[in-house]
Amino acid sequence: MVMLMPATRVILTEPTGRDKSEYVKLREESRAWLEPWEPTIEGPDGVPEDRFAEDAFDRLLSSASTPMARRFLVRLAGDRGRGELVGQVSLNNIARGAFQCASLGYWIGHRHAGRGYMTEALSLAISLAFGPMGLHRVEANIIPTNEPSRALVKRLGFRLEGLSPRFLRIAGRWQDHERWALTSEEWPLRDAR
Secondary structure: OOEEOOOOOOOOOOOEEEHHHHHHHHHHHOHHHHHHOOOOEHHHHHHHHOOOOOHHHHHHOOOOOOOEEEEEEEEEEOOOOOEEEEEEEEEEEOOOOOOOOOOEEEEOHHOOOOOOHOOOOHHHHHHHHHHOOOEEEEEEOOOOHHHHHHHHHHHHHOOEEEEEHHHHHOOOOOEEEEEEEEEEOOOOOOHHH
């Protein structure tokens, strides 16, 4: 699946096995940039997973399209439709029933940051969430000191709902997060679907 909207410089693609080496390379070259914001996830043996190892891509691939998550690679929109990999967007913890909500996760490679690619990629993902997926709410939980991420969700129309103390374990320690949210009625690009 490829998701795009008019006038975007990026596309969202579902990950496949052929993306592994490019994904691992981008993550490794961006390690210092990403590590302060990376969740700490322990495997079944209680040992933290290396989020930059080759098997991290295998875990991404196995969880890319499930009832609980949709994960996409962000690529530049090339002449042949599949340009360079620049990052990833995920709709996580998808809840159905009366809630119809997902949590938004995203990262961009260091050399691609600050160019507006993630703004476009999140617009695509949110349009997918509120359109074909039929969700009503998308949340983004952000460490208060992550100014670029806070500015990004503000640009997209998210509203600050509050602070969740010690919400997620990031970079090995429990950290407070601001809870930002957007509903389908508030989505400024809802008519672009």
